[in-house]
Amino acid sequence: MATSLHAHVVEHLGSRIVNGQIPRGSIILAAELEAKLQVSRSVIREAVRVLAQCGLVTSTKRVGIRVLGPEEWNPYDTQVIRWRLASEQRGAQLRSLTELRISVEPMAAELAAEFAPEAMRKELLLISAQMNHYGRQGDLRRFLELDIRFHCLVLAASGNEMFANLATPIAAILRGRTELGLMPERPHEEALAWHQSVAESISHLDALGARRNMESIMRRTHNEICSLWDGAPRVFVDPNTKK
Amino acid sequence: MATSLHAHVVEHLGSRIVNGQIPRGSIILAAELEAKLQVSRSVIREAVRVLAQCGLVTSTKRVGIRVLGPEEWNPYDTQVIRWRLASEQRGAQLRSLTELRISVEPMAAELAAEFAPEAMRKELLLISAQMNHYGRQGDLRRFLELDIRFHCLVLAASGNEMFANLATPIAAILRGRTELGLMPERPHEEALAWHQSVAESISHLDALGARRNMESIMRRTHNEICSLWDGAPRVFVDPNTKK
DNA sequence: TGACACCAATCTGTGCAGGCATAAAAATAA
DNA sequence: TTATTTTTATGCCTGCACAGATTGGTGTCA
The missing domain is CATH 1.20.120.530 (GntR ligand-binding domain-like)
Structure with missing residues (x-):
């Protein structure tokens, strides 16, 4: 495990959102991620905070983690640039x-x-x-x-x-x-x-x-x-x- | 409290780092913040993740949260721009x-x-x-x-x-x-x-x-x-x- | 004595599990 | 339609175990 756990989650979700595997408007539940990625809530939450900072998702009560569209992505974020360069x-x-x-x-x-x-x-x-x-x-x-x-x-x-x-x-x-x-x-x-x-x-x-x-x-x-x-x-x- | 707790912590720390009140190289301990700002660890940790994303701090084991210098700050981050505009x-x-x-x-x-x-x-x-x-x-x-x-x-x-x-x-x-x-x-x-x-x-x-x-x-x-x-x-x- | 390698103690972030509070959507009642 | 209740997922808190980096001590050898 090269880097920290939460960085892995960021990478996992970020790359999938940017390359379109998780389309805009999708709703992700923290509990699902917890189960699917086999990590704890704190890891998920920190990752979501970072992704929200890049404009890839927003997290709102009672609804979950909503995936945003490309207009919202921060085009100057180095990770976003990297993910986009690796996508279509x-x-x-x-x-x-x-x-x-x-x-x-x-x-x-x-x-x-x-x-x-x-x-x-x-x-x-x-x-x-x-x-x-x-x-x-x-x-x-x-x-x-x-x-x-x-x-x-x-x-x-x-x-x-x-x-x-x-x-x-x-x-x-x-x-x-x-x-x-x-x-x-x-x-x-x-x-x-x-x-x-x-x-x-x-x-x-x-x-x-x-x-x-x-x-x-x-x-x-x-x-x-x-x-x-x-x-x-x-x-x-x-x-x-x-x- | 208008916005979320962790956003307040981001704002508090971010503005202070950018305007120089917390100089480059300072070491902050998560426990100190917890006590000083009267918030829980999870809030602190999520805030630190966001600040690390902007290049304002790095967090390493056994040493704490190290404040970085302006060369490391992401000059395209909207919050960083805002804080800089409000500073010297x-x-x-x-x-x-x-x-x-x-x-x-x-x-x-x-x-x-x-x-x-x-x-x-x-x-x-x-x-x-x-x-x-x-x-x-x-x-x-x-x-x-x-x-x-x-x-x-x-x-x-x-x-x-x-x-x-x-x-x-x-x-x-x-x-x-x-x-x-x-x-x-x-x-x-x-x-x-x-x-x-x-x-x-x-x-x-x-x-x-x-x-x-x-x-x-x-x-x-x-x-x-x-x-x-x-x-x-x-x-x-x-x-x-x-x- | 002094230089150097090695090991153990210690400290702090990282990650886990579970609990309660709260806000907002959805369902229900008026 | 409008108001109210219920539902439910995130926000926030806490206790615990672990990992890894720093530090200091210990022992060996020159």
């Missing part, structure tokens, strides 16, 4: 995250050029140099890890904690992209050059240049992976009716 | 959210122009017309509510659930701005025109126009409220050392 909503989740990346990273580069501490600027230069090296060599494994470090570092160097916090899901996207074989055999020269230009612009406090070059990276990234989700339907929730 | 980090929180808005809303407008359902396009036109009306009249209360509906609807019309989910904190920003008297007596003509242009561009499926006009709104918005946080220090967390 994988495409929609990748699209949302990528669109968010495309929006945020150019701004992050701009802010990094303005505010990043010296050490981070230097590290970005170093990483981009290594990306050039291993990229030209065709060492995709090393390149991937450097790519992840690069983008996460730009996000952190923006000094915006909301940006920095996107590091984990963005790393997941980048890993997924190479695992799925969506990367070319060796990175394009342009892409290498853009990464280096971003690092140099940030080093030279050139906010506009940093933004422009990051935008170029984002455009190419988008083109490379948007095929993953052409099927996935978009979800429109009218904010008036929601609450 | 208010400026930093406003800045983060505004930078995120500036990044996201132009893209949201672009996507809305491409994908929004007809009903939402029409409603945007309606709202922008009403904004013109009440704006010119100087009815700031009505204007504020329309402004909120407008921006939240654009986010929803993007069909990106991560964008749509930013509605609540963005509404909080907009409300805060007028409550603090940062709005001019009556909205600028330019701002009214830009909102209308966004709505029209989206109606005409003009993605680029929607983006450009929304960018104009964002630029002005930023200039109007960036004075709120010139003091607040940026936080840079090296992603390598974090974990």
Whole structure:
């Protein structure tokens, strides 16, 4: 048993709700769970509290534990993202995250050029140099890890904690992209050059240049992976009716 | 007692941790809480689970409940945002959210122009017309509510659930701005025109126009409220050392 | 003497079982 | 329809046993 009991219950219920095995509107009784999962009430209750925090369920007296629909799920919760990536909503989740990346990273580069501490600027230069090296060599494994470090570092160097916090899901996207074989055999020269230009612009406090070059990276990234989700339907929730 | 017991404990501890009354690294014992807050273990434990989910604490055997630092807090959790807005980090929180808005809303407008359902396009036109009306009249209360509906609807019309989910904190920003008297007596003509242009561009499926006009709104918005946080220090967390 | 590995005591969260209180849905009566 | 009672599942409390991490002591060896 790797982790705690209640974490298992969270995982069990959360993954099933997100992938649709337990549809929206279902009513679960704590007593049923107690019997089915062979755990005590306290474990169930703590798990339900956590799931309620992610917006997956609500628990009300006399009715039980009601499963909520996707509009209520917290799309920034790391567990919810993980579960969605492992479900049929994988495409929609990748699209949302990528669109968010495309929006945020150019701004992050701009802010990094303005505010990043010296050490981070230097590290970005170093990483981009290594990306050039291993990229030209065709060492995709090393390149991937450097790519992840690069983008996460730009996000952190923006000094915006909301940006920095996107590091984990963005790393997941980048890993997924190479695992799925969506990367070319060796990175394009342009892409290498853009990464280096971003690092140099940030080093030279050139906010506009940093933004422009990051935008170029984002455009190419988008083109490379948007095929993953052409099927996935978009979800429109009218904010008036929601609450 | 308005809400549930454990929600009170979450509120009590969460607000105190975020505003610094309980500093990073503090060790809290469940038994102490039980005595101090006069609630039972089960309540404490469920509250701690929720707080752990937000990244405010970790709970380990033999040591107790350890309070974590701001790098660990989930900056997208609505409660964390609320607590931060009510604390001395208010400026930093406003800045983060505004930078995120500036990044996201132009893209949201672009996507809305491409994908929004007809009903939402029409409603945007309606709202922008009403904004013109009440704006010119100087009815700031009505204007504020329309402004909120407008921006939240654009986010929803993007069909990106991560964008749509930013509605609540963005509404909080907009409300805060007028409550603090940062709005001019009556909205600028330019701002009214830009909102209308966004709505029209989206109606005409003009993605680029929607983006450009929304960018104009964002630029002005930023200039109007960036004075709120010139003091607040940026936080840079090296992603390598974090974990 | 001092460094290091090993073991036992202790402390605190984790999980279990069962009890009563309470709120809200459903059934019943007016 | 409206008001009242009944039903029932969660909310909350408590006592107990267990697991695992820290701490300190013990013994061995250099």
